[in-house]
Amino acid sequence: MSNELNQDQAGCSGSCSSCGETCSSRQPSKNDFLAPANQNSHVKKVIGVISGKGGVGKSFATSFLSVLLNRKGYQTAILDADMTGPSIPKAFGLHERAVANEFGILPSQSRTGVKVMSVNLLLDTEETPVIWRGPVVAGMVKQFWSEVAWEEVDYMFVDMPPGTGDVPLTAFQSLPLDGVIIMTSPQELVSMIVSKAVNMARTMNIPILGLVENYSYIECGSCGERISVFGNSHIEEIAEKYDLKVLDKVPINPAIAQAIDDEEVETLYGGWLDNTVQSILEALPIN
Numbered sequence: 001m002s003n004e005l006n007q008d009q010a011g012c013s014g015s016c017s018s019c020g021e022t023c024s025s026r027q028p029s030k031n032d033f034l035a036p037a038n039q040n041s042h043v044k045k046v047i048g049v050i051s052g053k054g055g056v057g058k059s060f061a062t063s064f065l066s067v068l069l070n071r072k073g074y075q076t077a078i079l080d081a082d083m084t085g086p087s088i089p090k091a092f093g094l095h096e097r098a099v100a101n102e103f104g105i106l107p108s109q110s111r112t113g114v115k116v117m118s119v120n121l122l123l124d125t126e127e128t129p130v131i132w133r134g135p136v137v138a139g140m141v142k143q144f145w146s147e148v149a150w151e152e153v154d155y156m157f158v159d160m161p162p163g164t165g166d167v168p169l170t171a172f173q174s175l176p177l178d179g180v181i182i183m184t185s186p187q188e189l190v191s192m193i194v195s196k197a198v199n200m201a202r203t204m205n206i207p208i209l210g211l212v213e214n215y216s217y218i219e220c221g222s223c224g225e226r227i228s229v230f231g232n233s234h235i236e237e238i239a240e241k242y243d244l245k246v247l248d249k250v251p252i253n254p255a256i257a258q259a260i261d262d263e264e265v266e267t268l269y270g271g272w273l274d275n276t277v278q279s280i281l282e283a284l285p286i287n
Contacts, residue, residue: 033173035142040103040149043077045284046156047209048171048180050201052193054085054162056185057214060256061273062159063091063265065181066114068277074154074286077107079144080118081171082161083137089120093263098122103149112266117148138170145175154286164200172204178284179207181247181276184238185215186230191238198242209283210245211235212276218252226251247276 049062066076080088092110098121107115184194213235217226239246250272259268
């Protein structure tokens with residue numbers, strides 16, 4: 001045993017990250033699990049939009065952030081990793097099935113050039129349910145990265161499935177995430193759920209860009225009073241506890257719901273996520 005140990009350590013610099021050898025002392029790093037990118041993909045920054053529970057507006061934030069950065073002249077894309085609840089294509093009015101060429105599957109493009117890949121773009125019909133077990137769903141996330149020819153992308157947003165289960169774990173390990181945005185809502189119970197999302201991101205060593213609270217309030221059309229429909233917000237307490245930034249508080253606004261329902265997120269205008277956009281540009285600048 002001692003001879004084997006000495007042979008393993010002979011010439012060892014102590015830095016596994018710069019070593020290509022396999023030995024008993026080597027520890028796996030995050031890069032060991034990364035899925036290879038498609039040969040025709042050049043994605044500069046990858047940002048996950050996550051939440052501890054469903055129904056807090058991840059898909060809205062994902063789609064609208066891609067639109068806002070696209071308006072600033074950046075090439076944006078969305079990898080829809082929420083396989084069992086894929087809503088991104090509808091927000092952009094994308095219904096045609098994706099096609100492929102010799103380089104791989106081609107992402108669909110919105111009217112303004114946002115690239116999208118979602119399982120709904122591959123199914124026979126949009127109403128076909130995804131009745132797959134976890135490993136199959138997780139494998140599809142990797143395929144969306146490795147087999148889709150994304151070409152040039154400045155900012156890619158990944159719409160994550162809710163929770164901390166198998167598919168989010170696969171996305172954290174397989175995709176080269178540069179940071180995540182955590183979506184939440186005002187209910188007190190959510191503080192515990194957000195804590196799980198925060199702790200998962202930190203366990204996986206993924207930088208957290210900040211928190212965005214959706215359904216934060218509704219504004220009276222007559223007097224401008226802000227009414228907390230879902231109770232008092234707890235996002236400031238969570239942010240202080242984990243030393244994170246509150247990026248934006250998004251109100252309940254019929255215009256947002258209408259734009260999504262009408263499949264016209266690209267026609268939506270409002271400053272609800274402007275601080276989030278600015279934080280992305282500051283934290284993850286394109287060189």
